[in-house]
Amino acid sequence: MVRVEKAGGVHVVHLEDRRGRTRGFELGPGFWVDGRPVTLVPDRSAANASVAAARAAASRTASGSVAVAGAPARVATGSRLFVEGRHDAELVEKVWGDDLRVEGVVVELLDGVDDLAAVIRDFAPTADRRMGVLVDHLVPGTKEARIVDAASRVAPQHVRILGHPYVDVWQSVKPARLGWERWPVIPRGTSWKHGICAELGWPHASQADIAHAWKRILGTVRTYADLEPTLLASVEELIDFVTVGDQPLG
Template identity: 60%
Template sequence: MRRYDPDLTPSWKKPAPVPEVPAEPDLVVEEAGSGFCGAVVRCEAGTVTLEDRFGKHRVFPLVPRGFLLEGRVVTLVRPASGAPARPSRTASGSLAVPGARARVARAGRIYVEGRHDAELVERVWGDDLRIEGVVVEYLEGVDDLPAIVRDFRPGPDARLGVLVDHLVPGSKESRIAASVTDPHVLVVGHPYVDVWQAVKPSSLGIPAWPAVPRGEDWKTGVCRALGWPENTGAAWQRILGAVRSYRDLEPELLGAVERLIDHVTVGTHGG
């Protein structure tokens, strides 16, 4: 006697099977219906929470064929209890490349204002920068930026990117940035008085960055207002230690740094 499949749907009408993928922390997927792309931050019974590069959270149901992973349709499932998380992303949210060796340094550079800026960029983008061969240097201020650019001698194979603090209309920094017109130099910035403010207050467990009276040293004033010892070096280590990934930074800094990396590595990233 012939045996029949209890499902009488013709095989050519059945959807092709798709892989089931555990919704592990930091796995980056796209929700098929909305196009929302983000990293997994939480997976509970029947739902998954994604966080995009700007810190926005959205909750989606775990439905069959509901997500895209690197362009392929997948079904997300809840990870097995106790299963180890897969380190699939760098601190910047980029796809990790296990065992990758650092690339020989490019002629191009990224300049930042100070040591704290450089350390924060290294904390979040360090893995990406080493793979791309991009060196970050700090200037101790940008007052002499036009002369620094001339000395660097930028060109098509030696592009220069500059990150400026407090780059807002009418500021001294905005006037200096506007004076740099070389097509191989990109000057971008963030609106904060100091790069400390680019770290989200929630990551530090404070309600907000305090307002510091004009004329008072800003970093010392922050320490005083928060009840921290007035030791700015120790305060910075406390702040830097709270940064684990791009999720701990404000969108204005994220966008600025990624524009600089794209500028310096033009040709690799399509320019």
């Protein structure tokens, strides 16, 4: 047997004899192997492997966790995961939303971190009411680093503050998803998001344009594999932190 192909809507197998001559036959009955009649059928191993892969993918959430089929959203626990803005929240929801609903963790918006210490005091975290905070552009020597350093002292046992080094959460999406090798450097004095939209050739005159641009970028994210490892590590650690010892509200 030298090859199998589909011709005219039927599968044809090409057999080679001892003299090297080949001839095509339609797959099906009428063949003999070791003196016994056999029926030849198309090889389905590739198709079966594809189905198995699809089933395995369907059994995982976008974050890579094992999906819990049919599980209802858990009653919200006392702990919370805080993020800086709406775009951060939408990205966390897209990748970790299924996991957070199973764990009963609610994501809340901070609208910036300038008053982070006050937010922590107002939330009043405890052992059963933990607080995780994801901060943008958390780099040594920055304003954000100084704010986090001070805020971390408010309730160090019950608050975990982590971040990523990117100017904006947009940058945590791998640039390859947008056809780039790396995110472009936007000159000082130019709004970073406006600069990115300009590089992409997208409209950026209004806030509505910026919001639409983010929707397009978010639409390229399929799973955790489309995000940078630094963001993944921080979000996963924060989720682990806020789901330890939590009890549902009620």
